[in-house]
Amino acid sequence: AQSVTQLDSHVSVSEGTPVLLRCNYSSSYSPSLFWYVQHPNKGLQLLLKYTSAATLVKGINGFEAEFKKSETSFHLTKPSAHMSDAAEYFCVVSDNTDKLIFGTGTRLQVFP
């Protein structure tokens, strides 16, 4: 069965400092992995997607994630946080069937 574990429920950073949101996955197959972001009162937005091409995936708004099979990780990073990055972030796995399996989310706070 597929699952993802988001290691931090909350992360706080200062504006301009790096962001690291951690995610480990479990999958019997070669997984597809995603990061989605959810701003308050807005829909889920796809940040980036990994589907067995390049292991370093670049997404929107300066975010990127690296697939590490040996560590079963797919951590999300950004070199410099912006106030507008404050939101809930979800790591998601799919075994290339229909459904997405979401993690429990990491709330990112950005302080000025």
Added chain:
Amino acid sequence: GAGVSQTPSNKVTEKGKYVELRCDPISGHTALYWYRQSLGQGPEFLIYFQGTGAADDSGLPNDRFFAVRPEGSVSTLKIQRTERGDSAVYLCASSFDSLGAQYFGPGTRLTVL
């Protein structure tokens, strides 16, 4: 272009009542998904349509929940005899095909009193 839309944005009902939640997918997207997001949790899969047929309904919690997509576009999630535990945000997503990226609507917040 227009994204996924869901109506109503909020629905308050009483325990035992019947509710319908509507989803309009992105035009041309053949796959449509329903998820449920409880407070403080990630979304959980309910059902997936490919065209008009339900290809996977393994996430529906019980037989009070039912969904249709009669013309392969708009979908309606129907909940009978609502219970307080059904309170959640119900999310709809669509994709060009079953393996494509899923695009989510803003959700319907259902409150059962």
